[in-house]
Each structure stands twice: as structure tokens, then as C-alpha cells.
Amino acid sequence: MGLSVEKYSSADLADMIRIWNEVVEEGIAFPQEELLDETSGREFFAAQTYCGVARLDGKVLGLYILHPNNVGRCGHICNASYAVSSESRGLHIGEKLVLDCLEQAKLHGFGVLQFNAVVESNIHARHLYERLGFVQLGTIPRGFRMKDGSCENICPYYHEL
Incomplete structure (x- = not known):
């Protein structure tokens, strides 16, 4: 069958929640701290x-x-978040997700995709974004509180669609 990226269905929710929560629990990439349950x-x-x-x-x-x-006047700018299960990392799934997201963003009428808070030490994501044409806007010192309580710089990125 091979790797495909497509719109989610309700049958995917349990896996989506599990993968999302895995990233939240790691505490090194998403700003969310609360885990999702079936309802949320x-x-x-x-x-x-x-x-x-x-x-x-x-x-x-x-x-x-x-x-x-x-x-409003900034509504043409979109944002996205990506989550890959820990057992599937390194298989270039993130790249497929980002490429599909760029296409979907265009289809939904957005003009810019912006990432507000890419953690500076997330070098795999940063290299991927840069390879795909995203531009780093600068660095926000100590903008992300890690799970251990320390703070790390964040790097906003954007990509014109």
C-alpha cells in the first residue's frame, strides 16, 4: 500500500490522540501541557x-x-503542528506531512504558513523546514519552557504559499 497522507476520519481519532499525547508528554516540542482524552x-x-x-x-x-x-487582517496566515509516533521517526513521515500541509494551506486560501515556536534544539524539524524553503524570522530567547522546567530559545519560521 505505501505511505499516504490524507484527511483524517473519525476512525483515526484514537491513533491521533495517542500520537498527539506522546509528543505533549515528551515536553520538548508542543506548547500544550494538557493531554487529550476521547472527548477533548x-x-x-x-x-x-x-x-x-x-x-x-x-x-x-x-x-x-x-x-x-x-x-481579520492577519487571517491569511496559517499555523500548523506536526506529530509523528516515536516508533516511526526517521522514516521521512514529517516531510510528507509538511508537504501535504503546504498544499492544503494553499487550497484553503492561506497565503503564508507560519510556525510561532520551533524549539531551537529541534534540529531535525528545523533542517526539514529550511530544506523545504521556510525562512527563520529570528530567535526568541527562552521562549519555550521544557518539561524539566528549563527554558530554551524558539525560532519562528514562515513559508509563502
């Missing part, structure tokens, strides 16, 4: 402009969420 997860994913899932031979290995970064 269903509501969270339904509230996004678009959610894509990466499947390999029918199994969900990763996902992304896409939504406006702001409202």
Missing part, C-alpha cells in the same frame, strides 16, 4: 481547518493540524 481530542481535531494523517499500510503513523494563526 474529538473537539480539538474537529476545530482545526484541516487535519491530515500519514498512513503506512493502513496504520496511522503521524498527523498534522492546520488552522489560522490569527484573525
Whole structure:
């Protein structure tokens, strides 16, 4: 069957919640601290402009969420987050998710995809984003509180669509 990225369905929710919570629990990439349960997860994913899932031979290995970064005069800028299950990392699933997200962002009428808080030490994500044409806007000192309580710099990025 091979790797595919497609819109999520309700049948994917349990895997999506598990993968999302895994990243939240790691405490080194997402700003969220609260875990999703079945109810909050269903509501969270339904509230996004678009959610894509990466499947390999029918199994969900990763996902992304896409939504406006702001409202009104800045509503043409979107934001996204990506999560890949720990057992699937290193298989270039993140790249497939980001590429699909760029296409979906265009299809949904956005003009810019912006990442507000890429943790500076997340070098794999940063290299991927830069390879795909994202531009770093600068560095925000101590902008992310890690799970251990220490703070790390964050690097905002953008990509014109």
C-alpha cells in the first residue's frame, strides 16, 4: 500500500490522540501541557481547518493540524503542528506531512504558513523546514519552557504559499 497522507476520519481519532499525547508528554516540542482524552481530542481535531494523517499500510503513523494563526487582517496566515509516533521517526513521515500541509494551506486560501515556536534544539524539524524553503524570522530567547522546567530559545519560521 505505501505511505499516504490524507484527511483524517473519525476512525483515526484514537491513533491521533495517542500520537498527539506522546509528543505533549515528551515536553520538548508542543506548547500544550494538557493531554487529550476521547472527548477533548474529538473537539480539538474537529476545530482545526484541516487535519491530515500519514498512513503506512493502513496504520496511522503521524498527523498534522492546520488552522489560522490569527484573525481579520492577519487571517491569511496559517499555523500548523506536526506529530509523528516515536516508533516511526526517521522514516521521512514529517516531510510528507509538511508537504501535504503546504498544499492544503494553499487550497484553503492561506497565503503564508507560519510556525510561532520551533524549539531551537529541534534540529531535525528545523533542517526539514529550511530544506523545504521556510525562512527563520529570528530567535526568541527562552521562549519555550521544557518539561524539566528549563527554558530554551524558539525560532519562528514562515513559508509563502
